[in-house]
Amino acid sequence: xxxxxxxxxxGDRDGLCxxxxxxxxxxxxxxxxREDKEAQQxxxxxxxxxxxxxxxxxxxxxxxxxxx
Numbered sequence: 925x926x927x928x929x930x931x932x933x934x935g936d937r938d939g940l941c942x943x944x945x946x947x948x949x950x951x952x953x954x955x956x957x958r959e960d961k962e963a964q965q966x967x968x969x970x971x972x973x974x975x976x977x978x979x980x981x982x983x984x985x986x987x988x989x990x991x992x
Contacts, residue, residue, distance in 0.1 A: 927933070930945035943951045968974035977983055977992070986992035 925942050927942050928944070932943040932945065932948060934941055934943055934951075965974070965976075965979045968979065969976065977986065983992060
C-alpha cells in the first residue's frame, strides 16, 4: 500500500487501513452510516424482530448450500 504525506492510518482489532487525505470526509460519513446501520441491526436482534440471517439476507444462500 502506498502511503503519502497527509494520509491517515486507521486501525482496530481487525487490522489497519490507509485513508487518503482527500477521502477522509467520505470515509468518516461512510463509517458513521455503517455504525448506525449496525446499531439498528442490534436493536432488531435484541427485540426479536429479526435474525442475523434475515438482516444479512442469507436465507437463500444457506438453503442453496443445504445449511438451513
